[in-house]
Amino acid sequence: MQTFDKILTPLTVGSTVLANRMVMGAMHTRLETLDRPDERLAAFYAARAAGEIGLILSGGFSPNPEGVMEEGGPMFNSADQLDEHRAVTQAVHQAGGKIILQILHAGRYAKVPTCVAPSPGKARINTYPPHALSTEEVWRTIADFVNTAALAVEAGYDGVEIMGSEGYLINEFTAALTNQRSDDFGGSFEGRIRFPLEVVRAVRERLGRKPMLIYRISSIDLVEGGMTGAEIASFARQVEAAGADMINTGVGWHESAVPTIGATVPRAAWRDAIRNVKQSVGIPVMASNRINTPEVAEELIASGVADLVSMARPLLADPDFAKKARLGITDEINTCIACNQACLDRIFTERTATCLVNPRAGREIEFPIGLALKRKRIAVVGGGPAGMAFAINATERGHEVTLFETDQQLGGQLNLAKSVPGKAEFHEMLRYFRVRLEKLGVTLRLGKPATADELIGGAFDEIVLATGVRPRVPDFAGVDHPKAVSYIDVLSGKVEVGQRVAIIGAGGIGFDVAEFLLGDAEESLDAQAFFRAWGVDASNSNSGGLAPAADHPAPRRSVHMFQRKAEPLGKRLGKSTGWILKAKLRKANIAMTAGATYDAINDEGLHYTVDGKAHVLPVDHVVLCAGQNSNRDLYDQLKARGTAPRLIGGADVASELDALRAIDQATRLAVAV
Secondary structure (H helix, E strand, C coil): CCCCCCCCCCCCCCCCCEECCCCEECCCCHHHHHCCCCHHHHHHHHHHCCCCCCCCEEEECCCHHHHHCEEECCCCCHHHHHHHHHHHHHHHCCCCEEEEEEEEEHHHHHHHHCCCCCCCCCCCCCCCCCCCHHHHHHHHHHCCHHHHHHHHHHCCCCEEEEEECCHHHHHHCCCCCCCCCCCCCCCHHHHHHHHHHHHHHHHHHHHHCCCCCEEEEEEEECCCCCHHHHHCCCCCCHHHHHHCEEEEEEECCCCCCCCCCCCCCCCCCHHHHHHHHHHHCCCCCCEEECCHHHHHHHHHHHHCCCCCEEEEEHHHHHCHHHHHHHHCCCCHHHCCCCCCCCCCHHHCCCCCCCCCCCCCCCCHHCCCCCCCCEEEEEECCCHHHHHHHHHHHHHHCCEEEEEECCCCCCCCHHHHCCCCCCCCCCHHHHHHHHHHHHCCCEEECCCCCHHHHHHHCCCCCCCEEEEEEEEECCCCCCCCCCEEEEEHHCCCCCCCCEEEEEEEECHHHHHHHHHHHHHCCHHHHHHHHHHHHHHHHHCCCCHHHHCCCCCCEEEEEEEECCCCCCCCCCCCCCCCCHHHHHHHHHCCCEEEEECCEEEEEEEEEEEECCCEEEEEEECCCEECCCEEEEECCHHHHHHHCCCCEEHHHHHHCCCCHHHHHHHHHHHHHHCCC
């Protein structure tokens, strides 16, 4: 069993001793928009503190109205808000943790008409053009940072983090791309970094030496006109001299064309950019981005890349991450799979964050803890994500669960997802489910379909059906032709398709099939391959750390995607990851046709019509990704015999391969039974 001496070693930061080197990174949750927001936030952070994380960084709070992320976004600038923050800090401290308030001014990313920036120029990810700050307004903004920092300490926070990364206001000052000022806060490199240095100096002076002062630096900008690695190193040294106790490292801007945190990014890919900062300063440096296991965290510290590791989404997935590392039960860590579906995608579409693999995240007050009042014998049919999630949660509540699965292995269509390039993290999800089922002692019946007779013979008090979905077969001539194959046959490896392929259906499954047919997983597993593909200068010697992207290798197959809807293909993919997948397919010259009517499949290929004009596409195979239907055969049998089973997952609602909804629904039902 691997030991984790590095991440479990205490560290002194300023005058504060942290119990270990694992940090919960700052993240937007939008929990403040729900009912009982103070209670929700307190429970959310306290759960992570109880899970023994060494330090918590709060979500970002703006120091003034023009810096909020969106209308009504988090802001902390008044003593009237002290009590709501004290509810959080007291809960964290009572749970044995420490918490820092992040001060984040969104700059030209603020989705408000009053947004500001160092210079004119609208961000491509915002509809509002910013007002360029006058010199007087810059000094006023510095005073606003100081005010929020002082309020944070008064509210009980153990210090503050100044957010200077990811393309927000401070980062906009440091980059020539967004700073064309001619006063003392622009022009030369020294002028561009003056604003953050003045913020750090002023905050340090106001707070004194005891509270922690962390600065989050952009270790690599990944935008044209960004800083070079040498400039970042020089800037880091000056941040240290200005009074920071620690430097946290961020990666890229939100408008960067390079992915920074999706599953397509290899684990710890940004280590060299972080090491550049670490080698430049004497204070502790924190690594971040795509660190989701104790093994990766331990290696980063052991190899001298950083002194601590920041993990945001992994602490959504498992609040007990640090405790499980200490106890040596890392196989029980519910690992973040970097899907972004329930966290970033929801934030970017103005919803509250949670986690696909852990629906309790951000919803702690909605899930009772402890055993159920009455122990029941429960049959669960279907070993996909819904069935496994229900079985685990119901057993934890004290119920006796038997899980039936027709296949010899658990996982359902998760076993298809893990075969798609860039989705290797699904192996971790399956590992967690398998380990928990085994350690909880859930009875498994694999390799044999459950029958109505054995379910209603009196052995069970409840029957839960998670029987999943079947691929929908579209209704047109030739769908039974040998050229027509299901996405299940392709992703499972049952069918090896030819060199010329048409894909019918351009939802998430269609795009997964396209990527599966085109490439391999090297890019998401090999940092150097990733850098070459996306045009990253690994040495960070160029402005913004960018380099020309390598020529895309010739695709293994000729692939043409079709959909019925007359809208751009991929429009409904995840907000934070869909653009990555679409960009990869564009580089591979995938043909895409919208508004198609399918006429026939025959020896000639796929016959289809667009705008009234008929076409024939010669292909070796046509992969059907035209949706799913719920598998309710067993449900109908049980209902006919007077039994009322409960439906969850795809058996309840067939819509793509929605593990997010399936696991949430299963978890909630397990708590309610």
